Amino acid sequence: MNETFNFEEFLKVLRENFKLIIGLMLLGGLVSTAITSFLIEPIYETNTQVLVSQSQSRETITNTDIQASLQLVNTYSDIIKSPSILEEVVKNLDLEYGTSGLSSMIDVSSQNQSQVLNISVTNEKPETAEKIANELANVFQKKIPKIMNVDNVSILAKADVGDNPQPIFPKPIINLGLGIIVGGLIGLALALFRSMLDKRITTEDDVQKYLELPVMGTVAEFK
Template sequence: TLISMIVTGLVSYFLLTPEYKSSTQILVNQTKEDESVYNYNEVQTNVQLINTYSVIIKSASILNNVRSDLNLDISLSDLNKKITVESAQNSQIMTVSVIDPDPSVALQIANKTAEVFENEIKDLMQVDNVSILPLADDQENQAPISPNPTLNIAIAAIIGLFIGIGLAYLLEYLDNTVKTEQDIEKLLNLPVLGAITIIDQNFEAKAKGGKNGRMRGIS
């Protein structure tokens, strides 16, 4: 267990590259002149469009513009893996998140992806119902989302404990050495008539010395 915890701690702190996550949010909602009018059908249409928008955001046409605008030296496939699009059920808000070892790069990709999508969707689907929600500016100073050394060490402790217990039972099961009288009876199929105990020589010497001392005292 201790070895597992130490190795996991060293790997988490010194070998794994920290990764940071930045996000931006996109509101899917048709602009209205009269904001007081609530049209349920329009809202449902916007919600249903989010599934389509989630695919378009990670399409090659959008990501290619993001890569060229930011001068990123990565493939479209690698850029696609960095980006995730999420939306709560029946929500008109999409969250575009980017994970990268550099927090500033993650924030730039997230913002640029949302910006390119907002511009391109007008031509792709002939709609104007997308707007970017402002987010906090301190995302570059956030802590890394991975690795999580504390969680990794805790998991390693549990795994190491189970491995240690299993190894102990395995060694005990494979151990065929003779240790007790019962082992002898089982091995030879003969009864044990007696046992000779081991006498400590130092104890025997002390016992003799004490006896001689008492005898001298009597004489």
């Protein structure tokens, strides 16, 4: 018995189950939108920048000074997230997080061969993220002279979430698209499964396909 499934039959399945597939695509989109809007807590991000340079008391800066500053960037990245810095930020802002929780919200990065450190802070509340980022930069700038015996940190840009902050997660449009795709795939899988289980012989082609018998004649449909 020949049960190969060709492209023409695949298109037939799509036509016969068009409403099912479209319905599940719409349902998938609605479900993903509802989950994004009501179940997933949005995450906001803000950034501040600090410059690592040579001591501000120096009147002239040489190439050696710049290279020394670049070498300090990695060290300063670790200092920013150190307990001594984070503890003061938690205390100053009266945060409900511990230092480990606060550290998980902070990311410190720099471009290659750059003396600028970018401090990113994520939080469920955009205003809280902004306060943490700015306080972190202030505390870091204040404590560096005591830690490194050199005053060489300047704040280039303060964090500002603006009037209408947008979350970095979740992404409603992406989630909507994924919901539609998943719904469509489920609909297609159900349609194919139903087609494979349906062994009814309803057309002349079915007689030739499943029974491998020639069609001698047909009976007209009476209405």
